[in-house]
């Protein structure tokens with residue numbers, strides 16, 4: 001029996017993500033939690049003739065407790081999205097507290113659950129989640145994942161212009177680093193099958209993967225950021241994690257993790273100077289079982305991209321850690 005919970009389930013990502021979870025044969029019970037509208041979203045989805053038993057919860061009447069109790073996997077797309085002109089870091093002020101509050105609930109009601117953090121800025125919200133879990137004494141690095149799958153999905157999609165592959169998802173491209181602008185590093189040199197990128201197209205392709213989010217924010221023109229592609233990507237990661245947790249072997253996915261807590265991760269943390277980094281991770285029954293090190297086999301251009309990513313990431317990570325260790329004073333009225 002697998003119980004999944006979507007936190008932020010009524011939002012732009014939350015609704016299509018909940019739909020994909022409801023339709024999945026891997027999920028037996030689905031709880032939707034949000035500060036608004038979950039009874040309606042749950043009622044709507046409950047008419048779908050699929051396996052998952054569904055329920056919707058609001059904060060009142062101990063809703064968070066009821067949603068989270070017994071959860072095996074919690075997926076968090078709660079928080080505000082960007083508008084044109086904003087960076088993901090501009091979301092920190094509001095989303096840091098939202099993520100921390102939800103993680104406190106997870107620490108209390110389902111500390112053994114897998115936790116998938118979608119809320120931005122991922123480079124900081126994952127450290128916030130880890131530090132919050134540490135404070136509660138329940139941090140298991142193998143079970144905490146920053147979802148960077150949308151960057152992988154974009155790399156697969158955008159490289160299709162060059163490969164001409166009918167099904168872009170058949171090209172495997174590791175995307176490492178973090179999840180914002182220059183911290184996103186696609187390693188096209190490690191694509192499988194091999195991809196030859198013409199020199200005059202390389203910089204534009206990398207830029208498009210790094211700033212794909214901005215493309216959507218601009219096109220939505222004030223109505224938010226990527227939601228449908230994110231729901232697809234978030235579900236894809238959740239589905240692969242659930243399959244691995246049920247014993248399917250050979251599942252490797254890039255994800256933003258706390259490296260020192262994962263087999264093989266310590267060396268990458270030392271090499272990059274970052275405790276958190278997205279690398280291809282072998283998923284298994286206990287979660288993130290092995291971090292693979294893609295750094296030894298990169299081109300000169302990729303090396304430069306990684307250096308720029310590390311620079312940006314360090315500050316983002318520190319900001320998240322500090323938010324929990326040295327909380328800002330309450331806002332003055």
Ligand SMILES: NC(=O)c1ccc[n+]([C@@H]2O[C@H](COP(=O)([O-])OP(=O)(O)OC[C@H]3O[C@@H](n4cnc5c(N)ncnc54)[C@H](O)[C@@H]3O)[C@@H](O)[C@H]2O)c1
Nearest residue numbers: 008010011012013034035078079080081118119120150230
């Ligand atoms: N990781 C990624 O690749 C990625 C991709 C796209 C978007 N995002 C991020 O995901 C987040 C959500 O985006 P969206 O477009 O769905 O936004 P949205 O505003 O449409 O939905 C967010 C939902 O969160 C809910 N919420 C707010 N505070 C809450 C709380 N304390 N508890 C529970 N629910 C709460 C809101 O009521 C809303 O329904 C944003 O931070 C966005 O930047 C991440």
Ligand SMILES: O=C(O)C[C@H](O)C(=O)O
Nearest residue numbers: 082120212213214225226
């Ligand atoms: O760009 C955003 O703000 C949302 C998300 O992180 C994305 O990559 O689409």
